[in-house]
Amino acid sequence: MQHQTRQGLIAAVPVMLGYVPLGFAMGVLAHGAGLGIGEVLAMSVLVYAGSAQFIAVGLFQAGAGAWSIVITTFLINSRLMLMSASLVPYLRKIPAGRLAALSYEITDESYAVSLGHFAGYEPEEKYLWGLFPACHLSWIVSTVLGAWVGNLIPHPEAFGLDYALTAMFICLLVFQLKDALTYFTAIVSGALALVIYVLVPGRWNLIIATVIAATVGVALQQRKALSEVGGK
Amino acid sequence: MQNVYLTILGMTAVTYLLRAVPLLLLNKAELPPVVLSWLRLIPPAVLGALTAQSIFLRGTAVTFRWNNIYLLAALPCFAIALKTKSLLWTIAVGLVSVIILNQFKPALF
Numbered sequence: 449m450q451h452q453t454r455q456g457l458i459a460a461v462p463v464m465l466g467y468v469p470l471g472f473a474m475g476v477l478a479h480g481a482g483l484g485i486g487e488v489l490a491m492s493v494l495v496y497a498g499s500a501q502f503i504a505v506g507l508f509q510a511g512a513g514a515w516s517i518v519i520t521t522f523l524i525n526s527r528l529m530l531m532s533a534s535l536v537p538y539l540r541k542i543p544a545g546r547l548a549a550l551s552y553e554i555t556d557e558s559y560a561v562s563l564g565h566f567a568g569y570e571p572e573e574k575y576l577w578g579l580f581p582a583c584h585l586s587w588i589v590s591t592v593l594g595a596w597v598g599n600l601i602p603h604p605e606a607f608g609l610d611y612a613l614t615a616m617f618i619c620l621l622v623f624q625l626k627d628a629l630t631y632f633t634a635i636v637s638g639a640l641a642l643v644i645y646v647l648v649p650g651r652w653n654l655i656i657a658t659v660i661a662a663t664v665g666v667a668l669q670q671r672k673a674l675s676e677v678g679g680k
Numbered sequence: 681m682q683n684v685y686l687t688i689l690g691m692t693a694v695t696y697l698l699r700a701v702p703l704l705l706l707n708k709a710e711l712p713p714v715v716l717s718w719l720r721l722i723p724p725a726v727l728g729a730l731t732a733q734s735i736f737l738r739g740t741a742v743t744f745r746w747n748n749i750y751l752l753a754a755l756p757c758f759a760i761a762l763k764t765k766s767l768l769w770t771i772a773v774g775l776v777s778v779i780i781l782n783q784f785k786p787a788l789f
Contacts, residue, residue, distance in 0.1 A: 462766060462767050462768060463767060465767070465768040466767030466768050466770075466771055468768075469768075469771045469772070469775065470771060483684065487684050487685065487688065490685060490688050491688050491691070494688060494689070494691075494692040495688060495691045495692050495695055496695075497695050499730065500691065500695065504687075504691060508684065508687075514683060514686060514687040514690060515690075517687050517690075517691065518687065518690035518691055518694060521690075521691040521694055521695060522694040522695075522698070525694065525695045525698050526698060527726045527729075527730075528695065528698040528699050529698045529699075529701070529702050530702075530719075530722040530726060531722065531723070531726065532698070532699050532700070532701070532702040532703040533702035533703070533706055533719055533722075534719035534720065534722045534723065535703055536702070536703060536706045536707055536709075536711065536719070537711065537716055537719070539703065539707070540707060544704055544707070547700075547703055547704060547707065548700055548704060551696075551699045551700040551703045551704070552696060552699060552700070554699045556726075556727070556730075557767065559723070560723065560727075563723065607775065607779060608753075608774070608775040608776070608777070608778030608779045608782070609775070611750065611753060611774045611775055611777075611778040612771050612774065612775060613734060614731070614734040614735060614750055614753075614754065614757075614774065615753075615757050615770050615771040615773070615774025615775070616767060616770070616771055617727060617730045617731040617734050618731055618754060618757040618758055618761055618770060618774070619757070619761040619765075619766070619767050619770035619771070620727050620767075621724070621727040621728060621730075621731045621761075622758065622761040622762055622765065622770075623765065624723045624724040624727055625724065629721070630721070630724040631724075633721045633724045633725050633728065634724040634725065634727065634728030634731075635728060636725075636728070637724070637725035637726070637728035637729045637732075638728040638729055638731060638732030638733075639732065640729070641728070641729035641730075641732050641733050642732055642733065642736055642737070642742050645733065645737065645742060646742055653729070653733070654726070654729050654730065654733070657725070657728075657729045658722060658725040658726050658729055659725075661721070661725040661728065661729075662718050662719075662721040662722050662725045663718065665718075665721040665725070666714060666717050666718045666721060669717060670714065670717075
């Protein structure tokens with residue numbers, strides 16, 4: 449096996465282990481919402497987006513229609529658009545066909561891990577071919593396992609299973625906090641997400657908060673850079 | 681009447697377009713440095729928003745009550761995430777914290 453592919457596989461291990469409780473929780477909740485193993489399998493293979501799947505399960509349970517579930521998925525996952533765009537500087541050398549395949553595998557976690565790697569190493573396509581499919585496989589296996597044993601766990605919330613997603617976000621957020629500017633951007637974005645949720649109908653809060661917070665962060669950074677140049 | 685498989689296909693289509701289109705369209709474009717700096721701030725912004733929503737949004741209402749179990753459990757999660765940088769440990773600590781807090785729920789509410 450190529451060295452970079454193996455590096456990708458090794459980097460996948462913590463994500464794969466993290467997906468086990470998370471995917472298991474999602475499978476159990478899906479079972480509780482009346483979804484079968486085949487439906488959970490299809491969702492994990494095809495959609496492959498943790499938070500959207502959790503929320504879709506809640507909507508299925510509430511009897512929501514297909515359109516409202518698809519539109520909610522779009523809004524929840526709209527952040528993937530920004531993540532996809534932010535990978536551009538690193539993946540320029542990859543031909544379009546393989547890029548189209550790799551982009552299928554972008555998740556909060558695989559994205560955070562690959563960006564962490566690119567910060568210290570030359571971006572290598574083979575690394576992603578190790579990391580990405582391993583993460584996806586773990587997600588599929590653990591969600592199906594959860595759906596399969598779901599009938600053994602009548603009250604999943606008593607075991608804190610619905611908290612798995614929150615805990616995952618906290619850890620992924622911590623991965624991204626490197627300096628004062630990233631702390632500032634994350635806090636502004638978090639506060640805005642809540643304010644906009646209350647003020648703006650529909651689930652646009654995530655994308656609006658993200659765009660405003662990143663813009664304010666860049667404006668501050670540019671201003672600081674300018675004043676440093678001016679001071680010399 | 682819900683058609684679960686058709687809904688899943690719809691979810692698949694919108695999610696894939698969101699993942700693929702920016703990467704494929706912007707890949708051949710020259711991006712100015714300020715845009716690159718902006719793109720680098722997207723991850724902390726996205727995760728800040730997701731985390732805040734996940735902790736403070738209960739049902740369809742935003743709550744700032746101190747006895748929100750999700751908020752209380754977030755404190756040990758942050759501590760362990762900062763210390764270990766491990767997804768697995770953070771989720772484990774989160775689940776255990778919620779189980780323990782649920783035991784004290786009658787006293788908290």
